[in-house]
Amino acid sequence: MADFRIEKDSMGAIKVPQDAWYGSQTQRAIENFDYSPNPMPTSFIRSLIEIKRAATLANKSLSEIDSSKAVAIKDACDFLLNRNLSNEKLMANFPVSIYQTGSGTSSNMNANEVIAHLAEQQLSKQQGDAVNIHPNDDVNYGQSSNDVIPSCVQLSLASYCVDYFLPAIDQAIAKLNNLAEQYRDIIKTGRTHLMDAMPISLGEEVATWAFQLSESRERVIGSLGRLTQIPLGGTAVGTGINRHPQFPEKVCELLSERLSLPIKPCKNFSSRMSAQSPTLEMHGQLKVLATDVIKIANDLRWMNSGPNQGLGELQLKALQPGSSIMPSKVNPVIPESIAMMCAQVLGNDVTLSVANQSGNFQLNVMLPLIAAKSLESAELITSSLIALAEKGLSDISVNEAKLKSSVSKNPILITALNKKIGYEKAAKIAKQALAEGRNIIDIAVEQTDLSEQELSELLDPKKLAFPFDD
The missing domain is CATH 1.20.200.10 (Fumarase/aspartase (Central domain))
Structure with a gap:
């Protein structure tokens, strides 16, 4: 068996790995952006699949797409969402680089192709005959990148x-x-x-x-x-071309229920x-x-x-x-x-x-x-x-011992005496305490009319830390 298959799109034929779930447009993106090994984040891919799931169900409820195809697309999305998308083998089917086309069209088509491939396999197996589910016409119906x-x-x-x-x-x-x-x-x-x-x-x-x-x-x-x-719902340029008039409200309602988020169409x-x-x-x-x-x-x-x-x-x-x-x-x-x-x-x-x-x-x-x-x-x-x-x-x-020792020697405690002795005198006492390495209360006793007991109460670190506590 060949290790590749031939896929065709509007630009012609291209070789795609035989076991890949994606198709021609993803393969073109792989070849065009081969200079960057950084794929889109897993959480982004998960949200993209959630959008495809909700869009399909919205279009089904609005009778915009074939019911059997819609169910197959929804089941394909569930197949992906119920698995660990961080799994290396699974994520290999979402290889498009961050550094791709600026619209993200390559990632959108990557998801469309993978979902179409899985849905087509399932529906063909159920109906016993080959069924075509198209990435653009079915999975991307009423949407644009x-x-x-x-x-x-x-x-x-x-x-x-x-x-x-x-x-x-x-x-x-x-x-x-x-x-x-x-x-x-x-x-x-x-x-x-x-x-x-x-x-x-x-x-x-x-x-x-x-x-x-x-x-x-x-x-x-x-x-x-x-x-x-x-x-x-804005589709190509924000006008909503090619989608049902009720699609934006319906798809947001479905996404909101599914993701438990207050999702609404923007104005x-x-x-x-x-x-x-x-x-x-x-x-x-x-x-x-x-x-x-x-x-x-x-x-x-x-x-x-x-x-x-x-x-x-x-x-x-x-x-x-x-x-x-x-x-x-x-x-x-x-x-x-x-x-x-x-x-x-x-x-x-x-x-x-x-x-x-x-x-x-x-x-x-x-x-x-x-x-x-x-x-x-x-x-x-x-x-x-x-x-x-x-x-x-x-x-x-x-x-705690170091904290207690440090705070007791802190000359800045003298700030609490500003109202009693004034800023200038307080600064003089603080400088002397710092220069002589002495306790600020001892110097304040010498330099002011305040008693040691009064000073101890006024300069109590806990009271200074909580000045408005009773």
Whole structure:
């Protein structure tokens, strides 16, 4: 048996691997874009198949396509969706590179061809006779790459955020809130400009991180509503040529039920086909979160620094040797890994900003890149949150003795006396305490009319950390 078969399309005949589920247009894409080994993300492919499934059922309900063909196409989609699309053998049938035609037509036709092949096999077997299911005329009926691909970009990102990102950020927020409560009564020196400042509760410091993540969660939820307004039904140039008038509402209804997302037709199809602003908006929320997570990772690294010549306020869990030459050195590998993942998200935001500008008239022509990089960022930020919750924040050892010692010697405590003795005198006492290495209360007793008992109460680090507690 030959190791290839001959497939024909509007451009002529082409050899396709004998066991491939795809057809001529996918093969042309493989040959045209052979310089890049990066296929479209699995989550994108899954959403693309979901769109094909819903479109077929919508067209069937509207009596637009043959019922037996529609059932076969739907079953072919289910066959793919019920399997692990990350499986190497299965994904070999979706080989089209990210760096392909800017409309994503090659990916759309890849899905059309695979689904048509599987549906045709099934229906022919059922009917006992050869049946033709055409990638364009049947699987792609009432659709265009120009509305399918931008819709897929949006839905794949929305689905990933709901299915994976939100559980991950909820886990991280819960972990931080638990630690904040646990550390509430541990008082430490606050820092601004990396310099000693007024006391703060370690619990409040951690609670701040939790609040930052919570706000990012709210921002992501806010962007989901626009991200799930899709242009499916716009077909070629946003006018809806060649589709049923009720198709957009019907297909969105089916997708919404299937994916448990509030999916609706957008009010202006061309707006989503020519630009992916909702995707860029959502990525912007992930970018903001990435900056917050980098800040958290850096704070953890600073507090863990030392153990002898750094801050040494806490010790992160030792996970692996830190040096190939320095024995016993252990590094904060999880915060470092997290920071790098988030740095890539920031880089992807620049890429997506450039890509979103690349809409000429009725169509954006960097859609595959937008899909790939937005999903990469969602995956990276999700992984960073899981790593933070499960590894970065687990088994932390707080050096309470060092924190207590440091805060008691902090000359900045004198700030609490500004109302009593004035800024200038307070500054003089702080400088003297620092120069002589003495306790600030001892010097304040000498330099003011306040008693040691009064000073001890006024300069109590815990009261300063919680100035409005009873």
